[in-house]
Amino acid sequence: MLPQKMAVTLALGLTVLITGPGILPARAAVIDDLQQVAAVIAPAEYQELASRVNSYTRIYRVEEGDTLASLGRRFQADPELIAVMNYLDPGAILTPGQFLVLPHEEAQTYTVASGDTLWSIARRFGVDFDQLAAANGIVDTHNLRVGTVLTVPGSPAPKAARPVADLASRSLKPVSMIWPLIGALTSGFGWRGGEFHHGLDIAGNMGDKIRAALAGTVVLSGWGNSIYGRMVKIDHGNGLETVYAHTSRNLVKEGEYVQAGEAIAEVGATGNASGPHVHFEVREKGKAVNPERFLAR
Structure with missing residues (x-):
């Protein structure tokens, strides 16, 4: 009973x-x-x-x-x-x-365009490759016909980590990010001489892999400006973004969904940089905040 x-x-x-x-x-x-x-x-x-x-x-x-x-x-x-x-x-x-x-993410549809592969589509939507193939009855995954309408299966994996950012905005518990690069911290967040430094500078060797600090959607991958040089910006939802600047080569494209720890770029010295390093920023609703609030010690 x-x-x-x-x-x-x-x-x-x-x-x-x-x-x-x-x-x-x-x-x-x-x-x-x-x-x-x-x-x-x-x-x-x-x-x-x-x-x-x-x-x-x-x-x-x-x-x-x-x-x-x-x-x-x-x-x-x-x-x-x-x-x-x-x-x-x-x-x-x-x-x-x-x-x-x-x-959670609802199911949606996608029309195959020129240059698409099943792998690139799965990566773009952040879904499992095998599940995408199974949902569309695809046996030969190497040949996709342009114009084919695919069903992208619904999944609890979101395209951007919106709920995480929501928790961060409430300041209930800091979002935990991984370091985008392991190296010497050459410049911190805050005033540096007569100017304010909006992120962390982490030294590395030319070509070292820079990794996404948190899962999200790439919203910029290319040349930023004369200061940031080549850069990647990732949207994690609800106003939370991360920026990776001075890259020598970007490994992701705009619109792609990336996982935390995934290689997104290589260390460089483009823009206003005295040597190879990554300038890493965390922004909440467009305002730069100290990245060390989010990074594990």
Whole structure:
């Protein structure tokens, strides 16, 4: 006989009591109807959870054996992104019955253009190559006919990490970024002589790979100006952007979705640069902020 009450720990660190009849069905891991959640948690907790649900997110109820890594593989989402969206540490242990907010992207269509490959289309939309092929019944993945309308499968992996930026704007917990380059920090954020330096300068060797600090969509890849030289700018959603300047060669194109840690450019000294390095900026709603707020020590 089922107990009359069951304790469920939410991703917010709160515990609520659920009456037996209101417990969600065992197979309702992905929850599309918020009323299912409203029926089993207290109104205040429900309102907070519901406030984080939009067209780019969905609710998931943790099952036995789930980990952030396994959810990332299952739903094609960055485990670190899932952690940040739910105010969790990257190494957090999940509890069955715990509610998480996952990134989500609806299915869409794309018309094949000249020069497209299935790989480039999968990368552009941030979807799994094999899933894209399966969704369209493609056996010969090397030959795509121009004009073919493809279905890009919906996925919890967003084109840009909008929910992460939303959390950053609330200052509930800093977004965790990786260093775009491992090297000596030659100039920090702030006043430098008589001018303000809007980012970090990280020294490297000519041609060293520069990596995306966070997943997002490339919105600029080319020549910036005489100061920044060749550069890449990535949009992470909700006003959060990163900039990588003075590059010698860019490895991505505008419109591409890139994962955190993916090589996006090579170290150079273009623009106003005294030697090979990357000038790295983080911008919130167009304003440069100290990147060290986001980078692991």
